[in-house]
Amino acid sequence: MNQTFSTVVAPCLLGVWLMAGAAAEGAGAVEHGVAYLTAKGSDARLAKTAELTFFDLAQPTEKEPAVFIDPKRKFQTLIGIGGALTDASAETFYQLPKERQQEVLTAYFDPEKGNGYTLGRTHINSCDFSSASYTYVQTGDKELKSFNIAPDLKYRIPFIKEVLAKATKGFTLFASPWSPPAWMKSNGDMLHGGRLLPEYYDAWARYYACFLRAYAQQGVNLWGTTVQNEPMASQTWESCVYTAEEERDFVKNYLGPTLQKNGLGDKKIIIWDHNRGMMYQRAKVVLDDPEAAKYVWGVGYHWYVGDHFENVGRVREAYPETKLLFTEGCQGPFNAAQLNDWQWGEHYAECLINDFNQGAVGWTDWNVLLDEKGGPNHVQNYCFAPIHADTRTGALTYMNSFYYIGHFSKFIRPGARRIITSSTLDELETTGFQNEDGSLAVVVLNRTVKAQPFMLWLDGRAARAESPAHSIMSFVLANPAGAAQPEPGSAADHSEVH
Numbered sequence: 475m476n477q478t479f480s481t482v483v484a485p486c487l488l489g490v491w492l493m494a495g496a497a498a499e500g501a502g503a504v505e506h507g508v509a510y511l512t513a514k515g516s517d518a519r520l521a522k523t524a525e526l527t528f529f530d531l532a533q534p535t536e537k538e539p540a541v542f543i544d545p546k547r548k549f550q551t552l553i554g555i556g557g558a559l560t561d562a563s564a565e566t567f568y569q570l571p572k573e574r575q576q577e578v579l580t581a582y583f584d585p586e587k588g589n590g591y592t593l594g595r596t597h598i599n600s601c602d603f604s605s606a607s608y609t610y611v612q613t614g615d616k617e618l619k620s621f622n623i624a625p626d627l628k629y630r631i632p633f634i635k636e637v638l639a640k641a642t643k644g645f646t647l648f649a650s651p652w653s654p655p656a657w658m659k660s661n662g663d664m665l666h667g668g669r670l671l672p673e674y675y676d677a678w679a680r681y682y683a684c685f686l687r688a689y690a691q692q693g694v695n696l697w698g699t700t701v702q703n704e705p706m707a708s709q710t711w712e713s714c715v716y717t718a719e720e721e722r723d724f725v726k727n728y729l730g731p732t733l734q735k736n737g738l739g740d741k742k743i744i745i746w747d748h749n750r751g752m753m754y755q756r757a758k759v760v761l762d763d764p765e766a767a768k769y770v771w772g773v774g775y776h777w778y779v780g781d782h783f784e785n786v787g788r789v790r791e792a793y794p795e796t797k798l799l800f801t802e803g804c805q806g807p808f809n810a811a812q813l814n815d816w817q818w819g820e821h822y823a824e825c826l827i828n829d830f831n832q833g834a835v836g837w838t839d840w841n842v843l844l845d846e847k848g849g850p851n852h853v854q855n856y857c858f859a860p861i862h863a864d865t866r867t868g869a870l871t872y873m874n875s876f877y878y879i880g881h882f883s884k885f886i887r888p889g890a891r892r893i894i895t896s897s898t899l900d901e902l903e904t905t906g907f908q909n910e911d912g913s914l915a916v917v918v919l920n921r922t923v924k925a926q927p928f929m930l931w932l933d934g935r936a937a938r939a940e941s942p943a944h945s946i947m948s949f950v951l952a953n954p955a956g957a958a959q960p961e962p963g964s965a966a967d968h969s970e971v972h
Contacts, residue, residue: 504528504932507914507951510885512877514816514944519877520884526949531929531936536898539928540936543916543951544894545908550797550835552890552907554593554646555826555883557582557839557860558802561626562603564633566845569865575636577870578861582842583640589880592644592888595801595838596634598651598685598699599664600625602711602855603841607664609655610685616677621684623692631692638694644888646836649685650700650747650774650801652712654678659714665853667708667715670724679728683736698742700774700801701725706748711853718759721745722766730769742771747801750775750782757789761796772797772835783828790833797835800825804840805875806857808848813871816944818858819878823919823946826882827905830892839879881948885915901926902941912953919946 507526511518534540567575581588600608612620623631638645653664658678661668670678686696701724705716716724725743733741746756753775761767773789773796786798803825805818812818826837839860846864848856860876863869886907895906895916901924906916920926920941929936930949941947 504935504951507930507937507949509939510881510948510950511942512819512874512881512946513942514874516942518945519872519874520880526930526937526939526951528930528932528935528937530934531931532934534898534929534931534936539899539902539926540931541898541902541904541916541918541928542894542896543906543914543930543932544896545906545914545932547894548891548908550833550892552886552888552892553799553836554591554888555837555879555886556591556593556595556645557842557879558595558597559630559634559637559647560597560601560603560841561605561630562845562850563841563843563859564629565605565850566843566863566865567633568629569845570863570870571868574863574868574870578843578863579636579640581861581872581876583637583645585641585643589876589883590641590643590887591842591883592641592646593836593838594634594637594645594647596630596647596649596696597703598649598682599653599655600712600852601652601703602709602853603844603849603851605850606852607712609664610688611655611681613655613657616674618677618680618684621681621688623685623688627692631689631694634694635692646697646888647694648698648700648742648744648801649689649696650703651682651714652703653714654681664712665710667713669715669720675724675728676732679724679732680736682729683732683738686733686738686741687736696741698744698771700744700747701729702747703802704748704776705746706752711851711855718756721756722760722763725760725769726763726766730766733769743769744772744774744799744801745770747774748776749779750777750785751780753782754785754788754792757793757796761793767796770796772799774799774801776801777803777825781825781828783825783832786829786832786834798829798833800829800834800837802838802840804857804859806848806855808844808856808858810846813858813862813873816874819874819876819946820919820921820944822875823878823881823917824903824921826879827903827917827919830905830907837882878946881917881946885917885948885950890915897928899926899928902928914949914951914953916949916951917946918949920944 658674659668844859862871889910890907895904903919
């Protein structure tokens with residue numbers, strides 16, 4: 475779908491039907507809310523469809539489908555939702571006309587007019603979504619005297635600065651390395667896996683510190699870093715393999731102490747950064763060692779090779795003080811004929827709902843912007859992004875994934891606490907949060923071919939709604955009187971970048 479970004483106000487017959495009942499008297503009752511809709515076969519895209527009016531209903535029957543909301547039960551605090559600011563995204567961005575550049579910035583990062591992204595990821599050295607491989611030092615410079623982030627100054631850092639300027643309510647940015655320089659590795663190659671040679675553990679740890687300081691000097695204060703992108707994958711692009719024990723020992727003996735020694739001890743260290751399937755075993759090896767665990771803020775993970783949502787919960791159960799962060803997910807291979815397929819957005823929403831319900835504190839998509847080929851990518855690993863730009867014409871294509879992600883990022887803000895939302899139907903998947911202002915944001919996903927009537931129910935009050943086939947809905951309820959607000963300072967672990 476080629477279009478200018480907008481939210482479309484849909485008539486109620488395309489979105490929800492809401493039956494108003496008698497208004498309850500007395501304090502402590504939710505009265506009103508707003509429904510937003512994206513639905514297949516309609517023009518509704520993050521569309522405000524109707525106002526909700528609640529009525530008294532002490533007890534729904536089993537024949538009345540419902541989503542129960544309980545804001546008194548609170549769980550993890552959100553740090554943000556967003557996507558990756560890669561070389562590919564930045565290079566594509568600067569091939570667009572100025573007005574299209576501003577459209578992209580507004581669509582993603584404006585907290586009022588757009589999706590309000592508040593979380594991002596970037597890379598240390600090149601990755602596959604770079605136009606070429608590069609590092610920041612000369613070959614053999616173990617002392618890192620030649621360290622220079624010049625490759626990033628052409629497109630990536632200017633793009634990041636524009637993002638930070640648009641994200642006026644704060645932005646959390648972390649980094650990930652895809653590979654050390656080739657001369658530090660067992661295979662002498664940035665690509666095709668290989669291992670970090672033990673004699674370069676110290677130099678590589680200092681490399682992270684140099685990167686963090688260099689970005690800070692450019693006005694980009696990074697919040698943290700993962701240890702290694704996909705440390706069990708030997709890829710045709712930049713990659714480096716670590717065993718769990720190697721990652722543990724690198725964090726314990728080199729990366730953690732080096733950041734501390736260089737005044738960077740406040741930077742968050744995130745282990746694993748690979749798929750959900752292996753995350754429990756990989757986390758256990760590191761976190762069961764107190765001398766390694768003391769440096770670890772959290773466990774990052776991706777969505778490839780199966781869903782395995784339960785493994786996110788396993789890590790939360792075993793290590794409740796360790797944060798869980800979704801660090802990458804994208805879809806592909808790129809095929810322009812599939813840009814409008816509805817499955818893409820639904821998969822994003824399925825993962826967002828399940829990851830949050832299993833304890834994730836943040837969720838990071840992969841490239842925010844790619845070109846008409848699904849790149850640039852120097853090994854032709856072309857993929858989809860929520861927005862594609864035709865660099866020949868300047869036209870932008872918004873995939874439905876853009877809107878599906880927006881149903882979370884626009885309404886669930888940093889500092890929000892997850893609450894209980896419980897569906898009586900398998901067909902309706904749901905999650906919910908209470909924002910710092912006390913408002914409730916509840917997301918309901920319907921991936922089936924049938925419309926489904928249901929009720930939102932909260933403390934003896936209900937509003938009737940209908941979820942269209944293949945749709946996602948966000949319900950925003952003003953702070954219900956009597957619903958406890960998040961504790962002051964609940965977002966203290968959320969660092970903003972200005």
